[in-house]
Amino acid sequence: MKPALICLMITSPDGTLHPSKLTQSPDGSRSDWSTLYEQIHAEHGGDAWMVGRVTMAEMSKAGPHPVENPQAVARPAHFANRAAKSFGIAIDRSGTLHFDKGELFGDHIVVLLGHDVPDSHLAELAQDGVSYLLSDTEEMNIGAMLETLNRELGITRILLEGGAGTNGALLAAGLVDEISLVVAPALDARKGADRVIEFGEEGLAGKVELSLLACTPLPHGAVHLRYKTVAPSSGA
Template identity: 60%
Template structure:
């Protein structure tokens, strides 16, 4: 059974995901906005959260260290810890992420990988105590991998907190059930600024409908918008 997917994001008024680039505000600091975002993340009580490769690389901060002899590796999945309290999930199609430990802030790491990832990389992840799921199709089938996360690890609520690319892929695939958006009283303003959802030239028009379920003014000038997401 697919987990409930809540896309939970903090963005400026012009959609930027990078608080360090926001204008300042008399209502609150960037640190206060990020802290409240994390507080709401905790209140949502997800079994897991998921990000893309670039975001996870900022947290994992490890170099490649494959074992000298890969030996036999498990496919399509390997679970080093099947009964963790919470999970940190990363989408890494080409197998570029490396880990120095099997958790991020106490959340057990699970990596979603492309079909062609090398056995040596799988051996490295397994040796580090990291769990993984390898795609059985040429292109990663997000829905199939979510079914595995739900069936094998008991994940029922997954918080999608990635960059524009992974968020766009989930929305385009019709996998997102709810959007939770914290809007900060700030502007990025760069010409190259990218919003919190992106899906190439085709965009997302006609793929989904958003229905506002709540709108709440919070402290530090933040506004919390919540939308139900349905197929377009």
């Protein structure tokens, strides 16, 4: 069974990604909106969060540290901590992320990798106590990999938290069940600013539709928008 996948982000009315770039507001500050975001995060009750390679690299900050004389490594999966209660999942097709331990923010780290990531990188992840799962196909089938995480680690509800390319790709693949946005009363509007969701030149037209679940005013001028994702209607 695939875990429920909820895309949870904080954004501005112009749909941009980085709260640190937002203007100030008389109704609240960046710290207020961050607190609201964390509250919504907790209310969703996820047992895992998931990000792409770029976002995880910003959080981990570790550099490569190859294992000397690595022994045989497990393929296609190595689960270092099956007893963990919460998980942080990273999608890293080429195997370029590094860690210095198996946890981040108290959550056990699991990395989803392309099928051709070398043994040397797997040995480094295993030495650091990080779990990993390799794709069994050339094109990563994230849906199948998430089903494996449900079966092997008991993960049932994942909060997808960017970046924009990862959010867009999983929406296009039909894997996202809900979009949950905390909209702050502020603007970015920089030319070329990163958006919450991106998907190539073609965008998401004809790939996903949204149905409003709730629109809830929050303190400090923010709003919580929730949308259920549905398959495109015929003729779209």
